[in-house]
Amino acid sequence: MQFASQILSNVEIARDYWRIRLTAPREFAAATPGQFVMVRIGGGLDPLLRRPLAVFDLGTDETGGVAQVWFEMLYKVVGKGTAMLSTMRAGSAVDILGPLGTGFDMGGDDEEKLLVGGGIGLAPLYLLATELVRRKSPVHLFAGGRTRDDLLCLTDFERLSVKCHCATEDGSYGAKGFVTVALNRHLDALAGKATLYACGPDGMLHALAKIAAERKLPCQVSLEGYMACGVGACLGCVATGKNHSPQTPDYRCVCTEGPVFEASELQWGA
Known part of the structure; x- marks a missing residue:
C-alpha cells in the first residue's frame, strides 16, 4: 500500500547513522520481520527513485483514545536521498510504499x-x-x-x-x-x-x-x-x-x- 507518513522523530545515533520513526495506517501493523518499505524523499524529480529501507521496529501508541501505528527504520547517509532525509524533522511528511517483500521464516522454537x-x-x-x-x-x-x-x-x-x-x-x-x-x-x-x-x-x-x-x-x-x-x-x-x-x-x-x-x-x- 502507498500512504503519506508523518515523521515523529529523526535522530543521529552514530556517525552518519540515523534512526527515524514515522506514522503508518492501521494495516501496516501486519508487517513481518524482514519486510521493507520504499521511501520517496522530496516532492520533485530529484532524487527520482525511492529508497528501500528495512522495517527496524513496529508498534502502536494510544493518543486520546486513538491507536496510532508507528514504525522505525535505520539508515546511513551515503548519497543525496539519505542526506535529504537526515535534514527532515518531526512533522515533515514523506511518501511510503510498503510493507513489501518476503520476510524471515521463524522456524522451530526448539533451537x-x-x-x-x-x-x-x-x-x-x-x-x-x-x-x-x-x-x-x-x-x-x-x-x-x-x-x-x-x-x-x-x-x-x-x-x-x-x-x-x-x-x-x-x-x-x-x-x-x-x-x-x-x-x-x-x-x-x-x-x-x-x-x-x-x-x-x-x-x-x-x-x-x-x-x-x-x-x-x-x-x-x-x-x-x-x-x-x-x-x-x-x-x-x-x-x-x-x-x-x-x-x-x-x-x-x-x-x-x-x-x-x-x-x-x-x-x-x-
Missing part, C-alpha cells in the same frame, strides 16, 4: 536463533529478534563492523535479553577481527540445533553461506539489493539463483521473492 549483521545490516534483525524472543527462542546476536560506530542499537537488543557478541575490525569494541570468528566459536560449542539469520555486505553473507553449508545449518539471508521500484516491475534488483548457467538462467527478484532467501538457494560465486 537457538543466531542473528548476524553489522551497520545497516542490523536493521531487519531487531524486529526479528523481538518476534523470536516472544516465541521464547534463545537468541544470540553476532554484530560486526569496521568500527564501534557500525554496531547500532545494541542496547535495544540487550533489553530483549538477546546475548550480544561483538567484533570490530579495528578493535574499538568487542573482539578484534571478523564477527564470523565469534560465530564459529559459538557453533563449535553448540549442543543442539540452530538457524542462522543474516543481513549485511555480500562478503559477509558469502562467508556465512559457506559456514552454514559446511555445518549443514539452515541460513536465511536478507539481501541489500539496489531497488528502483520495489514491486518486481523493473527487474533491477535480481540475485543469481543456485541453478544459474548461461544455458539456464536462474535469477531471483530481491524485492518480491526476497529480500530474504535461504542461502543455499543462491549462487555465491567462487
Whole structure:
C-alpha cells in the first residue's frame, strides 16, 4: 500500500547513522520481520527513485483514545536521498510504499536463533529478534563492523535479553577481527540445533553461506539489493539463483521473492 507518513522523530545515533520513526495506517501493523518499505524523499524529480529501507521496529501508541501505528527504520547517509532525509524533522511528511517483500521464516522454537549483521545490516534483525524472543527462542546476536560506530542499537537488543557478541575490525569494541570468528566459536560449542539469520555486505553473507553449508545449518539471508521500484516491475534488483548457467538462467527478484532467501538457494560465486 502507498500512504503519506508523518515523521515523529529523526535522530543521529552514530556517525552518519540515523534512526527515524514515522506514522503508518492501521494495516501496516501486519508487517513481518524482514519486510521493507520504499521511501520517496522530496516532492520533485530529484532524487527520482525511492529508497528501500528495512522495517527496524513496529508498534502502536494510544493518543486520546486513538491507536496510532508507528514504525522505525535505520539508515546511513551515503548519497543525496539519505542526506535529504537526515535534514527532515518531526512533522515533515514523506511518501511510503510498503510493507513489501518476503520476510524471515521463524522456524522451530526448539533451537537457538543466531542473528548476524553489522551497520545497516542490523536493521531487519531487531524486529526479528523481538518476534523470536516472544516465541521464547534463545537468541544470540553476532554484530560486526569496521568500527564501534557500525554496531547500532545494541542496547535495544540487550533489553530483549538477546546475548550480544561483538567484533570490530579495528578493535574499538568487542573482539578484534571478523564477527564470523565469534560465530564459529559459538557453533563449535553448540549442543543442539540452530538457524542462522543474516543481513549485511555480500562478503559477509558469502562467508556465512559457506559456514552454514559446511555445518549443514539452515541460513536465511536478507539481501541489500539496489531497488528502483520495489514491486518486481523493473527487474533491477535480481540475485543469481543456485541453478544459474548461461544455458539456464536462474535469477531471483530481491524485492518480491526476497529480500530474504535461504542461502543455499543462491549462487555465491567462487
